[in-house]
Amino acid sequence: xxxxxxxxxxxxxxxxxxxxxxxxxxxxxxxxxxxxxxxxxxxxxxxxxxxxxxxxxxxxxxxxxxxxxxxxxxxxxxxxxxxxxxxxxxxxxxxxxxxxxxxxxxxxxxxxxxxxxxxxxxxxxxxxxxxxxxxxxxxxxxxxxxxxxxxxxxxxxxxxxxxxxxxxxxxxxxxxxxxxxxxxxxxxxxxxxxxxxxxxxxxxxxxxxxxxxxxxxxxxx
Numbered sequence: 001x002x003x004x005x006x007x008x009x010x011x012x013x014x015x016x017x018x019x020x021x022x023x024x025x026x027x028x029x030x031x032x033x034x035x036x037x038x039x040x041x042x043x044x045x046x047x048x049x050x051x052x053x054x055x056x057x058x059x060x061x062x063x064x065x066x067x068x069x070x071x072x073x074x075x076x077x078x079x080x081x082x083x084x085x086x087x088x089x090x091x092x093x094x095x096x097x098x099x100x101x102x103x104x105x106x107x108x109x110x111x112x113x114x115x116x117x118x119x120x121x122x123x124x125x126x127x128x129x130x131x132x133x134x135x136x137x138x139x140x141x142x143x144x145x146x147x148x149x150x151x152x153x154x155x156x157x158x159x160x161x162x163x164x165x166x167x168x169x170x171x172x173x174x175x176x177x178x179x180x181x182x183x184x185x186x187x188x189x190x191x192x193x194x195x196x197x198x199x200x201x202x203x204x205x206x207x208x209x210x211x212x213x214x215x216x217x218x219x220x221x
Contacts, residue, residue: 004062004068006069015195016195027043034049063102068109070108084129089136107145109198110133113150116130116149117131142208144208147210185213185217186214187213
């Protein structure tokens with residue numbers, strides 16, 4: 001598989017990138033972002049873009065890949081609603097449009113979140129925004145769209161959240177989450193399982209699907 005990844009510097013993105021680079025059936029990974037990654041690997045190439053909303057002239061290059069993994073996002077607690085909308089709806093849909101135009105036989109993976117509002121009518125802003133993003137992605141001409149909705153994610157292998165609130169949460173309660181995660185599979189997963197679940201979904205070639213936290217844990221086995 002040849003894969004494109006967005007958000008490879010974040011906790012989920014870093015974990016997913018590591019799983020991709022370690023996978024025997026992944027032959028090439030293109031990380032797209034605003035800065036070059038510190039990671040170096042024979043399979044890995046970086047595409048640095050000043051404007052993440054513009055993919056003009058990149059169609060031929062993007063068309064060579066089998067799937068796009070969109071792991072980029074931010075919490076609404078660290079941004080205004082407008083900023084959250086821009087990064088969690090406008091950007092992923094812009095990227096998805098460019099990918100589907102380059103290769104409609106590509107699969108698209110979007111890291112959403114538990115509690116996402118598919119009805120788009122609820123009172124919680126972030127849930128409505130991600131709900132519309134999910135719904136719009138499912139309308140696009142991809143081979144498949146996988147919408148992962150993790151809840152609490154335990155960072156593994158040195159990953160760390162870029163959000164201060166989450167970073168402190170994991171730092172001081174991570175031991176407890178590890179202790180009780182077996183009893184709460186619908187609420188707790190880890191970054192390694194998220195990355196593994198993504199690859200397993202692509203390997204199986206299943207049709208478009210919403211993947212809840214408990215499903216992530218099952219698919220990662």
